[in-house]
Amino acid sequence: DVKVTQSSRYLVKRTGEKVFLECVQDMDHENMFWYRQDPGLGLRLIYFSYDVKMKEKGDIPEGYSVSREKKERFSLILESASTNQTSMYLCASGQGAFPGNTIYFGEGSWLTVV
């Protein structure tokens, strides 16, 4: 089975702190994604990466950055956490080319910024 592992399930951080959310996948997938999930707003794409050291902005990149130094690892960074970044963050991975379009999600990281 595909495994996408998010290292932290629950975090509480203070406003202004730098926050790292880590994600590792074990299927040698090319693409990795970070989504944010809020009630009523569904899944919103923050950033994605289609290769090592490559990154592309999604729909809501402001206040976030990412890092992909190794193929299996994709990190989401909140440079200076704010209360409006309190949310559930989902990492996902998948192959790029058809027919391997399915993406697989991790269990999510609940971040509370106080």
Place this chain on the structure above:
Amino acid sequence: GENVEQHPSTLSVQEGDSAVIKCTYSDSASNYFPWYKQELGKGPQLIIDIRSNVGEKKDQRIAVTLNKTAKHFSLHITETQPEDSAVYFCAASIGGGSYIPTFGRGTSLIVHP
């Protein structure tokens, strides 16, 4: 870009009834349509998908239909059970290259025993 609308946002049914969730998409180039189920406190899990060269696909109690002309696709769950209670997301994407799915906003399905 692609836009996916999902309805209803909440669906309440009695155990044993059928449930139908509908999605429409805007980009006629989209050719892959997965459905995800998200249980409380967990990440979304793929439950079924359909590609644009197929009109219907079934897997036990769940089925998905696709109408390319109308640009809509639906998830059908028959003989619902309490464990079907979850949030369901549809998505649409164009296969190939840097694959990026566009998700609907989700449907909260509640199955009453």
